[in-house]
Amino acid sequence: MTKLSYLHEPGVLHNLAMRYELNEIYTYTGNILIAINPFQRLPHLYDTHMMEQYKGAAFGELNPHVFAVADVAYRAMMNEGKSNSILVSGESGAGKTETTKMLMRYLAYLGGRSGVEGRTVEQQVLESNPVLEAFGNAKTVRNNNSR
């Protein structure tokens, strides 16, 4: 986004809309990731092959993606030995919960080892989500699964 010749609101919105039409729901503006809710499943964006690609790739080398943000945070944590935070913000229904699930999935994939009873840490973390959602989420006018 920062490479646009004219950085003004119409240009920014047009760029996001054109990318969205191609199912390119992620766009960088500097090192911030903008995600637009696709309101449809895009499994090819989140499969194991994608996770493998983003693992250790330099930020900006591949298409903008939530995995790239998670990868930078994970590597900074490992290299510097300090905690890292990823801020996910947006209005109700924007996709924060789904985005966070993808972040968790990728982080569990990076840090996971085969665990108890043959189930990986990744599986265990992800399997806890429906339980947490059952107690913590509710349907609202803006989101069927609001937190």
Ligand SMILES: Nc1ncnc2c1ncn2[C@@H]1O[C@H](COP(=O)(O)OP(=O)(O)OP(=O)(O)O)[C@@H](O)[C@H]1O
């Ligand atoms: N990356 C995505 N891929 C597919 N569907 C998505 C994605 N992000 C959001 N959605 C869809 O949009 C719905 C609302 O998203 P989500 O629950 O993540 O919003 P939210 O920002 O957490 O809202 P709230 O603040 O109300 O909890 C999801 O139930 C899902 O159907």
